[in-house]
Structure formats: structure tokens, C-alpha cells
Amino acid sequence: MPVRIAVTGAGGRMGREVIAAAADRDDCTVALAVNRSPVDPVAGVPVEDAAALPELLAAADPGVDVLVDFTGPASSVEYVAAAAEAGVACVVGTTGFDDEQEAALADAAESVPLLRASNFSRGIAALRRAVREAAAALPGYDVEVTETHHNAKVDAPSGTALTLLDDAEAARPDLDERVHGREGDAPRSDGEIGVHARRAGDAAGEHEVLLAGDENVLELTHRAGSRRVFAAGALDAAAWLAGRDAGAYDFTEVLE
Numbered sequence: 383m384p385v386r387i388a389v390t391g392a393g394g395r396m397g398r399e400v401i402a403a404a405a406d407r408d409d410c411t412v413a414l415a416v417n418r419s420p421v422d423p424v425a426g427v428p429v430e431d432a433a434a435l436p437e438l439l440a441a442a443d444p445g446v447d448v449l450v451d452f453t454g455p456a457s458s459v460e461y462v463a464a465a466a467e468a469g470v471a472c473v474v475g476t477t478g479f480d481d482e483q484e485a486a487l488a489d490a491a492e493s494v495p496l497l498r499a500s501n502f503s504r505g506i507a508a509l510r511r512a513v514r515e516a517a518a519a520l521p522g523y524d525v526e527v528t529e530t531h532h533n534a535k536v537d538a539p540s541g542t543a544l545t546l547l548d549d550a551e552a553a554r555p556d557l558d559e560r561v562h563g564r565e566g567d568a569p570r571s572d573g574e575i576g577v578h579a580r581r582a583g584d585a586a587g588e589h590e591v592l593l594a595g596d597e598n599v600l601e602l603t604h605r606a607g608s609r610r611v612f613a614a615g616a617l618d619a620a621a622w623l624a625g626r627d628a629g630a631y632d633f634t635e636v637l638e
């Protein structure tokens with residue numbers, strides 16, 4: 383039986399992509415779609431008022447197995463809490479959470495299975511492994527992370543860039559100072575890891591990790607060609623997550 387999914391932010395760029403992608407799969411079906419603002423049906427799926435999410439999730443018909451959320455940090459926390467109350471598992475792709483919001487998500491994971499990823503592309507999962515390996519293999523190299531996204535993205539740096547920074551720093555504990563952008567007249571100092579966020583056009587998402595030594599430079603780059611890759615990964619995660627025990631899960635576990 384296909385996993386029954388509730389899509390929040392159904393009128394957003396990713397919500398629409400998830401609904402469209404689910405229509406092409408046999409392992410999941412969209413049982414419920416909600417949005418804060420009224421929107422027309424998406425790929426034939428009617429979109430309900432997000433304010434009614436708690437009652438809709440609690441209703442027996444349609445039953446929901448997994449909520450898939452690509453919205454904003456505040457709404458994501460609210461929707462995940464509603465899902466936890468209803469005993470519904472959650473896949474969260476939203477980025478930009480503050481510490482309090484992170485704690486709220488961790489709380490929810492105590493009562494339902496909750497899987498998060500700052501990026502649901504398999505290419506980024508491979509990039510993360512490559513970054514950890516390269517950073518460990520190149521001690522003393524300068525490391526700079528650059529991300530490029532469409533001009534409507536609200537959080538910066540991207541959630542993926544933050545994840546890549548965590549990966550590089552885990553492999554290189556001497557990199558202990560994130561420098562966002564750079565201006566002034568001081569040279570680069572030891573321990574810096576540069577972070578650069580570009581917003582331009584309709585870029586679906588590009589991430590580059592530069593590791594530079596003397597006369598020896600490694601550039602690791604991932605480009606998402608479209609949002610379809612994120613939607614496919616999120617649905618893979620939803621299909622994997624349904625029926626699991628409560629707890630916090632990571633996208634890398636889906637790919638193992």
C-alpha cells in the first residue's frame with residue numbers, strides 16, 4: 383500500500399514539486415495538501431487551509447502516514463507539533479531554524495519518527511562524504527564554502543552550506559572561525575573558514591567547497607539542475623520513514 387503523505391506549503395516551490403513528483407510514483411500518494419494562503423489545486427490535488435492541519439491530521443479519512451514539510455522555520459515547528467500530536471511521522475526539508483526551533487523539533491522526535499535534511503539531493507550526500515575526506519586529507523589548506531541560490535531564497539547561508547561547514551569543521555577542528563563574506567584590509571588568518579552566499583536568477587541550488595594549498599587547489603561543486611532532485615529525495619525519505627520507531631533520522635540513513 384502506498385505511503386500516505388500530507389504536504390505542507392503545498393503552494394510553495396517545493397510543495398508543488400513534491401506533489402507533482404508523488405503523482406509519478408507507486409510507493410506514495412498525497413492524501414492531504416495544505417497551504418497558509420489559498421491556492422488552486424496543485425496537480426489535481428485540492429489544497430486545504432493550513433490552519434485546519436491539526437484536525438485534518440487527526441481525521442481518519444484521509445489517513446496520513448508522513449507529513450512532508452518545506453515551508454519556513456516557524457510554520458515547520460507548528461506543523462511538526464501538530465503531526466506529533468496526531469502520531470504522524472515527519473520529513474522536514476525546511477532550513478533556517480534557530481536554536482529554540484531546533485529544540486522544538488528534537489522534542490517532536492521523541493514521540494514520532496522525524497527525518498531532516500538540509501538537502502535531499504543524493505549528489506549533496508556524496509559531496510558531504512567527499513568534503514569530509516578531502517578536508518581530512520589536506521591539513522592546513524584554506525577552506526571556503528560558496529553557495530548560489532535563486533533570488534527569492536530567504537535564509538542565508540543556505541542550510542546545505544551550514545551542513546558542509548559542519549562537515550569540514552568535523553574533519554578539520556582547527557577551522558574554528560566562520561567568516562561570512564570578507565571586506566577590510568586584513569589577510570586571511572589561520573582557523574578561518576570562509577562562507578559566501580550569492581542570490582541571483584532562478585538557480586535551484588549550487589554549493590562549492592574550495593580547498594586551497596600552495597600550488598594545489600581542489601574544488602568540489604554540486605549543482606542541482608532543478609528542484610525535482612530534492613522532491614525525489616524527500617519522497618524516498620518519506621517511503622523509508624513510514625512505520626519506523628520514534629526518533630531523529632538523517633537522510634544519509636535512507637541512502638545506506
Ligand SMILES: NC(=O)C1=CN([C@@H]2O[C@H](COP(=O)(O)OP(=O)(O)OC[C@H]3O[C@@H](n4cnc5c(N)ncnc54)[C@H](OP(=O)(O)O)[C@@H]3O)[C@@H](O)[C@H]2O)C=CC1
Binds near residue numbers: 392454
Ligand atoms: N532540504 C531540501 O532539499 C530543500 C530545502 N528547501 C527549503 O524549503 C523551504 C521552502 O522553500 P521554497 O519551497 O523554495 O519556498 P517558497 O517560498 O516557494 O514556499 C514556502 C511555502 O511555505 C509557506 N510558508 C512560509 N512561511 C510560512 C509561515 N510562517 N506560516 C505558514 N506557511 C508559511 C508558504 O505559504 P504561502 O503560500 O502562504 O506564502 C509557501 O507555501 C526553505 O526553507 C528552503 O530552504 C528548499 C529546497 C530543497
Ligand SMILES: O=C(O)C1=N[C@H](C(=O)O)C[C@H](O)C1
Binds near residue numbers: 501541543586587588
Ligand atoms: O531554498 C532553496 O531553494 C534551497 N534550500 C536548501 C538549503 O537551504 O540548503 C537546499 C537547496 O540548496 C535549495
